[in-house]
Amino acid sequence: MPKRRVHVAAAAIFNERGQVLIARRPSIADQGGLWEFPGGKLAPFETGLEALRRELAEELGVTIGRAQPLIRVHHEYPDKHILLDVWETHDYEGEPWGREGQAVRWVEVGDLERYPFPEANHPIIRSVMLPRYYLITGEEEEDAHFERKLARALGEDGIRLVQLRAKTLEADRWQERAERALALCRQHGARLILNGGPELLERIDADGIHLPSTALLGLERRPIAADKWLSASAHDQAQVEQAARVSCDFITLSPLRETPSHPGAITMGWHDFQQLVEYAAMPVYALGGVTRHDSDRARAVGAQGIASIRDYWYPDTVRS
Ligand SMILES: Nc1nc2c([nH]c(=O)n2[C@H]2C[C@H](O)[C@@H](COP(=O)(O)OP(=O)(O)OP(=O)(O)O)O2)c(=O)[nH]1
Numbered sequence: 001m002p003k004r005r006v007h008v009a010a011a012a013i014f015n016e017r018g019q020v021l022i023a024r025r026p027s028i029a030d031q032g033g034l035w036e037f038p039g040g041k042l043a044p045f046e047t048g049l050e051a052l053r054r055e056l057a058e059e060l061g062v063t064i065g066r067a068q069p070l071i072r073v074h075h076e077y078p079d080k081h082i083l084l085d086v087w088e089t090h091d092y093e094g095e096p097w098g099r100e101g102q103a104v105r106w107v108e109v110g111d112l113e114r115y116p117f118p119e120a121n122h123p124i125i126r127s128v129m130l131p132r133y134y135l136i137t138g139e140e141e142e143d144a145h146f147e148r149k150l151a152r153a154l155g156e157d158g159i160r161l162v163q164l165r166a167k168t169l170e171a172d173r174w175q176e177r178a179e180r181a182l183a184l185c186r187q188h189g190a191r192l193i194l195n196g197g198p199e200l201l202e203r204i205d206a207d208g209i210h211l212p213s214t215a216l217l218g219l220e221r222r223p224i225a226a227d228k229w230l231s232a233s234a235h236d237q238a239q240v241e242q243a244a245r246v247s248c249d250f251i252t253l254s255p256l257r258e259t260p261s262h263p264g265a266i267t268m269g270w271h272d273f274q275q276l277v278e279y280a281a282m283p284v285y286a287l288g289g290v291t292r293h294d295s296d297r298a299r300a301v302g303a304q305g306i307a308s309i310r311d312y313w314y315p316d317t318v319r320s
């Protein structure tokens with residue numbers, strides 16, 4: 001007999017202080033005693049969002065308004081295949097309480113990793129912690145231009161995740177630029193990811209690294225500590241699966257569309273992109289010819305959001 005398939009809708013509910021609600025599963029339940037994002041199984045003929053509204057009313061006594069897809073996670077437990085369809089909402093009525101006797105708690109997003117969750121929740125926690133935009137810096141020649149552009153993205157645009165991509169700078173100038181980028185990111189509470197190998201973290205105490213797909217394919221295991229972020233570039237299913245094997249925390253998947261820098265490239269388009277994202281074991285950013293205007297579209301097909309150089313770095317050249 002094939003394994004039982006269980007389809008669950010769950011929510012990351014945020015309050016106006018930016019905290020997220022978690023609940024503790026009763027000790028006698030499946031995955032008992034562990035924390036969870038509230039929700040439950042779809043009833044026959046229900047959609048994910050209908051199930052979510054019903055479960056949150058039953059379990060927490062709240063009414064949900066607008067909600068947006070956050071991430072879909074397929075996970076094999078020994079006894080079942082589970083699909084967790086997770087939504088994000090900031091729009092709820094009523095003060096949530098444990099209507100089934102469960103403990104509920106508002107927690108800071110940065111504290112989520114201190115709570116024991118079921119195995120399947122690992123990518124969900126990553127997804128809750130990550131923003132919708134992933135800024136990749138351009139190959140900027142001038143230091144002053146670089147700093148002005150980065151400061152504007154962090155300040156006016158509220159960017160909170162930055163990848164320093166400066167492949168053409170020689171070592172000393174790369175070091176200076178990385179130190180400057182780190183200082184600016186720290187000032188704005190943003191995370192800095194270095195494009196390149198794990199050795200870069202010995203030179204700059206940034207938040208993680210981003211591996212090009214060639215470097216990703218050469219790895220047998222995760223090359224950096226668990227308290228740093230591991231990001232990578234993927235372009236097809238084999239690379240998405242390799243990213244899972246080496247425990248990437250998130251990836252970029254490209255090229256979604258043609259870009260001025262790669263005219264005539266073979267692109268995947270939203271349909272193929274969605275197919276690849278569905279079984280990806282980590283949050284995925286759409287990359288390649290996408291801009292912030294595509295961010296709702298990206299969410300709707302299961303992505304974390306969009307990654308872009310051009311959108312933030314050369315905004316005058318973006319077609320809207
Ligand atoms: N709600 C929720 N379930 C999760 C999470 N992580 C995870 O592995 N699960 C698993 C545990 C369960 O096997 C299944 C959810 O089932 P459930 O027990 O919440 O279902 P339900 O609310 O409909 O409860 P019941 O009618 O079966 O009593 O998904 C999570 O973050 N939230």
Ligand SMILES: [Mg+2]
Pocket residue numbers: 038039040041055059
């Ligand atoms: Mg439940």
